[in-house]
Amino acid sequence: MDSWRGWLKESYGKKLSKLHAWNAWIIVLLTVTGIILYIPSIRGDLGAFRVIMKQAHIVIGFVSILLIALYVPLIPKHWKQIRNKLSQRWNLIIVLGLLVGWSITGLILWQFRSLPPIWSNISLILHDLFTWIGIPYAVYHSISRSRWLKAMRSQEKKAAAAQASAELEKRIAAASGTEAEGKMAPQAFVEYLKKSPISRANFLRLIAGLVLVFGVGPAFYRWMKSVSDTGGDELEKLVGNDGNHMVPAPIALAESNPPIGGGGKGEFRIYTVTDIPSFSSENWQFVISGLVDKPVSWSWEELLKLPRKVQVSDFHCVTGWSVYSLTWEGIPLSELLKIAGVKSKARYAKMYSGxxxxxxxxSLEQARLEDVMVAVLMDGKPLPQQLGGPVRLVVPKMYAYKSVKWLQAIELIEEEHMGYWEVRGYDNDAWVPGKRLT
Incomplete structure (x- = not known):
């Protein structure tokens, strides 16, 4: 309460200065935590720390919203104060727009499990877009308004004023010759031509802007291209660059080619906890063991000979994004369990990634759901390496961390096993809320 009273007693100028400094640090913290959470290659290395980092990012986001709320009463006076400074007004509009945009999309992503998936999908794209624009803008803003650059501009203005004064005195003193006619002396004209048409400060600002444009621009273009892709182009590219060597390729059933779901709609964000493995049909195998009547092992060719079915389902990631109307083709897990024979002591199916x-x-009840599948094709194409191929588990009604990529073994066990992400804080029963299922 005392701190709040102290804030109310602060002068307008001090409030504005403090909010500016606090907001700068908050943006730095949000940027660092956001980038760490985004980078796919370090997700596995972060482990349980990633869950803590995610919560920290959310808390810092709420602090950012609080700062916006504290600034709102100051807006009318601040806007009036900069009424003759068009560049500062535009800067204020851009910064406020970014902060409000980050806040709204962040709140939606925080509560994505309670909202329709289209909300979280759009919010995730917009949140990324605000970041692509906001972070380079903040960096440029920090450089262009840094103290040393301001000091440089001040020195240049003083030097220019002194030179202008000297030139004026020189012209007044000269009452005849070429200078009296409004012309510069020969050597003075040479010195004039040597002057740069752009100041050092403006040149450094230009360089900073160009570095950001050429440094961020290509990555931003690739991101925009991936966002605009409806899914087909991405799959074609991944299949074409597949690092697996599985022979023969699975031949799609009629329902898969063309896909009865019309093709996946949305963008996969590829996350892994290890380097992406590659496989060859020469030494690949798929096994079911543990509490079964008959442990079984299939080679690649043997697995492809098993009867397959086709289904259309959505794919939901626990981070908020979804891909809709995917056409999967594979073997129902329940059928594989029947082949192996499940012993009465078995209660759970433990999945192993390659x-x-x-x-x-x-649980066995979950594993026997009719839409739980060991998939080998997606939208009529062999599952590419980066999307979990040659074989991945598909559990449509659960978040994607249950759909184990590069699936090679299933072990029937009596006691529940806590998976990779579950021991790092994720729910073991990863059901997608009903309102997110279509």
Missing amino acids: DKVYTDCL
Whole structure:
């Protein structure tokens, strides 16, 4: 309460100065935590720390919203104060727009489980867009308004004023010759031509802007291209660059080619906890073991000979994005369990990824759901390496961390197993809320 009273007693200028400084630090913290959370290659290394980092990012976001609320009463006076400074007004509009945009989309992403998936998908894209624009703008703003650059501009203005004064005195003193006619003396004219048409301060600002444009521009273009892709182009590219060597390629059923779902709608964000593994049909195998009547092992060719089915379902990631209307083709997990025979003691199915690190677990009731599938094709194409191929688990009604990529083994066990992300804070029962399912 005392701190709030102290804030109310602060002068307008001090409030504005403090809010500016606090907001700058908050943006730095949000940028650092956001980038760490975004980088796919370090997700696995972060482990449980990633969950803490995510919560920290949310808390810092709420602090940012609080700063906006504290600034709102000051807006009328601040706007009036800069009424003759068009560049500052535009800067204020841009900064406020970015902060409000980040806040609204951040709140939606925070509560994405309670909202329709279209909300979180759009918010995720907009949140990224604000970041692509906002961070370079903040960096440029910091450089262009830094103390040393302001000092440089001040020195240049003083030097220019002194030179102008000297030139004026020189012209007044000269009452005849070429100078009396309004012309410069020969050597003075040479010195004039040597002067740069742009000041050092403005040149440095220009360089900073160009570095940001050429440094961020290509990555921003690739991001825009991936966002605008409806899914087909991305899949074609991933299949074309696939690092797996699986022979023969699975031949799609009629319902898969063309896909009865019309093709996936949305963008996959590729996350892994290890380097993406590659596989060859020469030494690849798929096994079911543990509490089963008959442990079984299939080679690639043997697995492809098993009867497959086609289904259309959505794919939801726990980070908020979704891909809709994917056409999957594969073997129902329930059918594979029937082949192996499940012993009465078995209660859970533990899944092993071919990356030799990732595991997860389903109860037998979950594993026997009719839409839980061991998939080999997606939208009529062989599952590419980066999307979990050659074989991945598909559990449509659960978040994607349950759909184990590069699936190579299933072990029937009696006690529940906590998977890779579950021991790092994620829910073991990862059901997608009903309102998010279509």
